[in-house]
Amino acid sequence: MTESDRLATLERRLRLLEDKEEIRRLRDDYHGCINDGRFDEIVDLFTDDAHVELGYLATYVGRNAIDAGFRGMGAPERFYINQFIHSHRVNVDGDDGTGVSYLEARYGRFGTSYLVSGRYDDLYRRVNGVWRFSSMIAEFYYTVPDGVGWTGDELHYLKPKN
Numbered sequence: 001m002t003e004s005d006r007l008a009t010l011e012r013r014l015r016l017l018e019d020k021e022e023i024r025r026l027r028d029d030y031h032g033c034i035n036d037g038r039f040d041e042i043v044d045l046f047t048d049d050a051h052v053e054l055g056y057l058a059t060y061v062g063r064n065a066i067d068a069g070f071r072g073m074g075a076p077e078r079f080y081i082n083q084f085i086h087s088h089r090v091n092v093d094g095d096d097g098t099g100v101s102y103l104e105a106r107y108g109r110f111g112t113s114y115l116v117s118g119r120y121d122d123l124y125r126r127v128n129g130v131w132r133f134s135s136m137i138a139e140f141y142y143t144v145p146d147g148v149g150w151t152g153d154e155l156h157y158l159k160p161k162n
Helices: 003-036 039-045 063-073
Strands: 046-054 058-061 080-093 096-109 112-127 130-145
Touching: 003 039, 003 080, 003 096, 003 112, 003 130, 039 046, 039 063, 046 063, 058 063, 096 130
Parallel strands: 046 130
Antiparallel strands: 046 058, 080 096, 096 112, 112 130
């Protein structure tokens, strides 16, 4: 391997590591906005054509719907929310990427505290040199009142009843 080849290989590896770190920071920024109640900043983390599915709670397509949907979460009568993300795996291919991460969360709604567990499956796209979500799909494993536990018959107490 020539010195030029070695340098090019190192530059590719460094760019990949930097891309992965930027994408992990994007996911962290999303949860920071959620946890700090900065719902008006969330739209800036998404591409213009982004798609968001929050389990049984909501689906938003496009920046206008994403902005309106997340701002609505900040309404005082809605709920209190803190999310904690872990095991964020990221793959990058040029200006596109995929990611999977796991969620533990605490919600408070109408005086009841809920324990939540789930998974995020993401698509990312670099736009004008900045990584953004192009798709975010949440799958909730359970949403149960604190004290009830997650092994009971009903796994999603927050799910609207028909």
